[in-house]
Amino acid sequence: MPHHDGAPVRLAVSTVIFALRPDHTGLPVLWTPLVRRTVEPHLGLWALPGGWLPPNEELEAAAARTLRATTGLAPNYLEQLYTFGEVDRSPDARVVSVVYWALVQSDEAAQATAGPNVRWVPADTMPGLAFDHNRIVEYALWRLRTKVEYAELAHALLGATFTLAELREVYEVVLQRRLDPANFRRTMIASGRLRETGEHVSGAPHRPPKLYRYETAASTAQTREPFMKERPAS
């Protein structure tokens, strides 16, 4: 281990991004972008986008900058996920990584940088990644799946308005099980969190589906956890 007089622990940031994209059969699944390491350790292995924290850059800004530099992605919200700091997680130094995560809509994901050193993979079938990044992705998936009750999750993946069928699809992908359409509709309407926009899907010839948006009244927002706004107010 190299000597770091006075400050022997190094600090890094990494980001896990999820987007809903079709798999090879056309069904939507969660994908995450990886970047190929171009330096040691783990040269050539795939890893989460990230880098060192410069002394004068805020944590979230560093996460956003390294993400943009490697993948071209610039999510509206980056949320702090967890800090991973096990003593032996990096082979040649003590590195503590503050990990951020975000959900992006599929059209944003489609605009990400392409190239030999960037690759999107289904989040459930990761290759062997550098460091403890497999464990980080697993943890992010676990958090995603235990948070699905919170409204902003589907909102972040779908955008401002969506049909009930699109919303059900998000739930099905995240929960990894099929949901009964009629039950889902009843539950969602009863939740009081959806508001009809008064608009319908354009271009549908016959009984076009209604478009909904999430209810974001301040009274509702205060009693539930703000999925993508968990950081403390400054």
Next chain:
Amino acid sequence: MPHHDGAPVRLAVSTVIFALRPDHTGLPVLWTPLVRRTVEPHLGLWALPGGWLPPNEELEAAAARTLRATTGLAPNYLEQLYTFGEVDRSPDARVVSVVYWALVQSDEAAQATAGPNVRWVPADTMPGLAFDHNRIVEYALWRLRTKVEYAELAHALLGATFTLAELREVYEVVLQRRLDPANFRRTMIASGRLRETGEHVSGAPHRPPKLYRYETAASTAQTREPFMKERPAS
């Protein structure tokens, strides 16, 4: 700012502990222990228990060690709360703090170290603390209040068994409002998360209150967020 060649960011750990103890009128409120700073910066100010992260110590172990050294407390669970890393949060260096939190029962709190450099204060009436520690306590309170639906919270504050009146008291303190006893009883029984122990409070002369415990079947635990076990499995 001092020069830290190769590793210019310093890493610290801090801990927020909450316990339910009576205030000066005898009503239970949330208290948190503070320690007086004996070094610069902010010499003499009150702060959260904590210290630097040594290169060969796990994050949680460092949080537990510094907590024990200053307050004598050794909670069963320390949970990672959030990492605070704003560029200007410390006056003479870039310091990123990984903050842990825990809930302790009042009898554990009563055994904490006493002395001129340790002080318990009601969490809602903090003095001006060192660094951004007031903001950290506010964030911990916010997380506590938005998590109150999760069963382990009251469990951690009350112990393995408790009466419905004790449980309601926890909810009232955390939510900062009075709850109707009959409604509370109905809601809790209906939640399916309480199990009668078959025992009653000992020493009560007439109709002693029933003791309950939380239902901890694996099937239930997997679908809700494990409040005090949020860290990833290793």
